[in-house]
Amino acid sequence: MNVYTISDLTKVFGERTVLDIPELEIEGERIHALLGPNGAGKTTLLNMLGFLEPPTKGQIRYRNQPVPFSEAILQILPKEVVVV
Numbered sequence: 001m002n003v004y005t006i007s008d009l010t011k012v013f014g015e016r017t018v019l020d021i022p023e024l025e026i027e028g029e030r031i032h033a034l035l036g037p038n039g040a041g042k043t044t045l046l047n048m049l050g051f052l053e054p055p056t057k058g059q060i061r062y063r064n065q066p067v068p069f070s071e072a073i074l075q076i077l078p079k080e081v082v083v084v
Contacts, residue, residue, distance in 0.1 A: 002064070003028040004049060009058035011044050019044050021058075050083040 004026040011019040019041035026032060026049075034042050047053040048060060054069035062081075067073060 001028055002026060003062065005061040005064070007059050007061075009048070009060065010056050011041065011048065011053075012056040019048075019055075021045070046083045050081055 002025045004024070006021055006024040006026075009019065009021040009024070010017060018039070034045065036042050044053065048055055051062075051067065051069075051074055060067045
């Protein structure tokens with residue numbers, strides 16, 4: 001089962017697009033590594049997967065449920081998810 005399913009995820013700071021992921025699935029009960037050069041968006045992606053930062057555009061599904069980046073949800077999910 002996929003813990004995360006990401007589609008058309010984009011994060012923009014100012015005029016700079018720091019993250020642009022068309023599609024990504026992350027399975028549960030596995031160890032994953034995130035590699036890339038400085039400025040590639042690794043920390044930004046981790047912040048979004050930990051529900052600490054909303055995307056500019058796109059959708060993150062957590063355990064097959066779409067995540068609305070609303071205040072109520074963002075108070076619950078970060079207590080359930082730990083990303084290091």
